[in-house]
Amino acid sequence: MKNWKEKGMQGVFLLAACASVLAVALICVFLFANGVPAMSEIGFLDFLLGEEWRPSNNIYGILPMIMGSIYVTAGAVVIGVPIGIFTSVFMAHYCPKKIYPFLKSATELLAGIPSVVYGFFGLVVIVPLIRTYTAKTGVGGNGQTMLTASIILGIMILPTIIGVTESAMRSVPDQYYEGSLALGATKERTVFRIVIPAAKSGVIAGIVLGIGRAIGETMAVIMVAGNQPRMPQGLLKGVRTMTTNIVMEMGYAADLHREALIATAVVLFVFILIINGCVSVLNSFFFKQKTAYEIGM
Secondary structure, eight states: OHHHHHHHHHHHHHHHHHHHHHHHHHHHHHHHHHHHHHHHHHOHHHHHHOOOEEGGGTEEOOHHHHHHHHHHHHHHHHHHHHHHHHHHHIIIIIOOTTTHHHHHHHHHHHHHSOHHHHHHHIIIIIHHHHHHHHHHHTOOOOSOSHHHHHHHHHHHTHHHHHHHHHHHHHTSOHHHHHHHHHTTOOHHHHIIIIIHHHTHHHHHHHHHHHHHHHHTOOHHHHHHSBOOOSOOOOTTSOBOOHHHHHHHHTTTOOHHHHHHHHHHHHHHHHHHHHHHHHHHHHHHHHHHHHHHHHHHO
């Protein structure tokens, strides 16, 4: 009877795994079956490197959206990564035990806030501040800029970076930390020269996962980025990303226009695959380094 139960549970687990793989496979088939023919009809280079997006004239160039996604994500990384890593260092090695539960709950709460709330916060708080600054400097604009979107995304990726980085630093053996202090190193030097390098695989994984979160975000960005389909012209100018382009136009798109939007999703999907591949390669590389180091010891 026990063997039958075990086999039954193995069957359930196998079905769950197959369902997950099937879902990914169906998404891939849908995207590539509809997107690749559209790219072929438009022209791969014209589609990927074209600087004009005019569906009414059958002109579909997504380079402005690709660059917009890259720039906004890069801005989010510049803002979010230092804050996230420093917060992780504080929580892992400096935070008093009395306030740690509150701080941990606050960072976890950030992950549970809906995207539209972040977008609304940016629209009500950050956009007016940027608008006031641009008005004083003579730049002009309504405050919905690349900088605004980067700030919002920088806040949104914090829980991902903080959670993964803190876990990675706590997984470093205590002997590393205590040995460095015993040799006369300061606490700050120990953390930044010993602990963080030892946890670099987890730190990099957190950063890359944050990048994946930022490049795939839609609702918050669409509310604060301005959404002009043009090449990025500066931090204080509006920009449109690939995700916002799909959401804004899919509701009324038809024929080649609709297929071009699906092709845009294919490009975004490839970006995410590249990011996940980078995580796997880096983790494998650092694991081999760690194994070689431990064998050498």
